[in-house]
Amino acid sequence: MEMEFDTIAAISTFPGEAGIGIVRISGDEALEIISKIFRPFRKKDIKSVKSHTIHYGHIVDPETGEVYDEVLVTVMRKPNTYTREDVVEINCHGGIVVSSKILELVLKHGARLAEPGEFTKRAFLNGRIDLSQAEAVIDIITSKTMLANRYAQKQLAGVLGQKMKDLKNKIMELLSHLLALIDFPEEDVEELEREEIKRRAKDILNDIEYLIASSESGRIIREGLKTAIIGKPNVGKSSLLNALLKQNRAIVTDIPGTTRDVIEEYMNIKGIPIKLIDTAGIRHTDELVEKIGVEKSKEVLAEADLILFVLDASRDLTKEDYEIFDILSGKNIIFVLNKVDLPKKIDEEELKKLVGNGIIVEVSTVERTGLDKLESEIYNLVFKGKVSATEEEIITNARHREVLINAKKHMESVIEAIEKGYSEDLITIDVNGALNEIGKITGETATEDVINQIFERFCVGK
Numbered sequence: 001m002e003m004e005f006d007t008i009a010a011i012s013t014f015p016g017e018a019g020i021g022i023v024r025i026s027g028d029e030a031l032e033i034i035s036k037i038f039r040p041f042r043k044k045d046i047k048s049v050k051s052h053t054i055h056y057g058h059i060v061d062p063e064t065g066e067v068y069d070e071v072l073v074t075v076m077r078k079p080n081t082y083t084r085e086d087v088v089e090i091n092c093h094g095g096i097v098v099s100s101k102i103l104e105l106v107l108k109h110g111a112r113l114a115e116p117g118e119f120t121k122r123a124f125l126n127g128r129i130d131l132s133q134a135e136a137v138i139d140i141i142t143s144k145t146m147l148a149n150r151y152a153q154k155q156l157a158g159v160l161g162q163k164m165k166d167l168k169n170k171i172m173e174l175l176s177h178l179l180a181l182i183d184f185p186e187e188d189v190e191e192l193e194r195e196e197i198k199r200r201a202k203d204i205l206n207d208i209e210y211l212i213a214s215s216e217s218g219r220i221i222r223e224g225l226k227t228a229i230i231g232k233p234n235v236g237k238s239s240l241l242n243a244l245l246k247q248n249r250a251i252v253t254d255i256p257g258t259t260r261d262v263i264e265e266y267m268n269i270k271g272i273p274i275k276l277i278d279t280a281g282i283r284h285t286d287e288l289v290e291k292i293g294v295e296k297s298k299e300v301l302a303e304a305d306l307i308l309f310v311l312d313a314s315r316d317l318t319k320e321d322y323e324i325f326d327i328l329s330g331k332n333i334i335f336v337l338n339k340v341d342l343p344k345k346i347d348e349e350e351l352k353k354l355v356g357n358g359i360i361v362e363v364s365t366v367e368r369t370g371l372d373k374l375e376s377e378i379y380n381l382v383f384k385g386k387v388s389a390t391e392e393e394i395i396t397n398a399r400h401r402e403v404l405i406n407a408k409k410h411m412e413s414v415i416e417a418i419e420k421g422y423s424e425d426l427i428t429i430d431v432n433g434a435l436n437e438i439g440k441i442t443g444e445t446a447t448e449d450v451i452n453q454i455f456e457r458f459c460v461g462k
């Protein structure tokens with residue numbers, strides 16, 4: 001089914017000084033509009049050129065005759081386009097002024113300014129891609145490592161959509177078995193059929209659980225592992241941040257209480273994005289700014305996936321170290337024993353007691369030793385070797401995870417209902433519930449609100 005849409009336009013490139021800028025137009029009026037404002041160098045009618053061709057000329061204001069820019073115009077006719085509508089792209093010079101002026105001209109001649117993500121939304125509404133593929137487009141734009149990009153590319157290629165289709169087929173088969181039971185209720189067949197339905201339901205539940213289990217690594221691959229560098233003042237937290245980033249990002253001094261604000265930077269370890277967060281040294285203080293910093297440190301550590309708890313090897317452990325350790329309980333911790341280039345003063349016995357079975361890595365941020373070891377410990381702790389970049393299906397999206405958790409609940413109810421011998425009609429309700437949830441991933445059963453929320457997260461021009 002084809003829908004009726006007006007013609008939209010937007011600047012698709014980054015708004016700043018750049019080599020080129022692209023103004024994109026999509027819709028039935030695209031060719032009509034370009035024919036009014038484009039003057040090709042070789043005489044031709046732009047409205048009747050072949051699809052997927054590029055044309056050289058000027059953008060000219062037809063009313064004033066003013067030449068705006070020398071451009072290349074790409075003409076792509078429906079249906080083989082990004083939106084499945086007629087698409088025209090004007091490649092002009094980069095910079096804020098030229099592309100904005102051309103966009104204004106396009107709008108003046110009949111287009112409407114596109115909303116964020118509206119081009120991709122049309123690709124979805126016109127049936128070229130499913131909702132999970134549209135979401136993959138945002139993931140590609142925002143991905144921070146090659147690994148995150150690779151998963152997003154797979155999702156764009158439809159791997160997740162296919163998986164959902166398979167799951168849906170399994171549920172449909174289950175449903176037809178159930179309906180058969182309702183239609184032909186013969187006593188002796190029934191028992192066997194019920195067993196078969198239960199087996200199928202369990203199989204579906206397994207598939208769903210597997211996908212949910214993948215979502216924790218998926219979230220990390222997409223958003224990065226929130227890694228907070230925590231410790232008392234002056235132990236070398238900011239030095240550690242700088243050493244891992246290989247740049248002097250944070251201020252380092254020998255004055256305790258140097259860092260006041262939270263500093264966040266991305267790095268990557270074997271393709272896993274790591275969001276490193278340097279924090280103010282935690283201690284009791286009456287100094288106002290530092291106090292706020294300490295509060296922020298505590299907020300950061302509450303939300304972190306991993307804590308790098310930094311200790312100073314050149315000094316004894318103090319009450320402050322123990323107090324910090326107490327508030328870290330329940331967290332994933334790697335103990336980082338810093339300043340091992342200096343004579344060791346820390347009491348090894350006390351340290352052992354504190355660390356227990358935990359992981360400890362000795363580093364010197366000054367001599368840059370132990371950092372590789374630290375990186376591989378971070379990697380091992382998070383993935384324990386289980387997740388590899390070659391894995392096919394992985395859930396990287398929080399919305400998909402939620403939907404699958406709902407589907408799981410329905411399937412659990414199905415199994416319970418069969419075991420308790422409830423009527424087929426009742427079981428059918430939950431089977432349909434699961435089906436409905438799965439359809440939300442590809443978009444078939446997603447509500448308009450959900451769809452709008454997804455596209456609002458896009459940038460204008462995509």
Ligand SMILES: Nc1nc2c(ncn2[C@@H]2O[C@H](COP(=O)(O)OP(=O)(O)OP(=O)(O)O)[C@@H](O)[C@H]2O)c(=O)[nH]1
Pocket residue numbers: 231232233234235236237238239240251252253254255256257258259260279280281282338339340341342363364365366367
């Ligand atoms: N010898 C030696 N000195 C270090 C090492 N790492 C950090 N330092 C020094 O320790 C002092 C404190 O370093 P910072 O990185 O500012 O410490 P911090 O934990 O961020 O301190 P606050 O921001 O005040 O909480 C500086 O003088 C650093 O040069 C190290 O591995 N060896």
Ligand SMILES: [Mg+2]
Pocket residue numbers: 237238239250251258259279280281
């Ligand atoms: Mg610091």
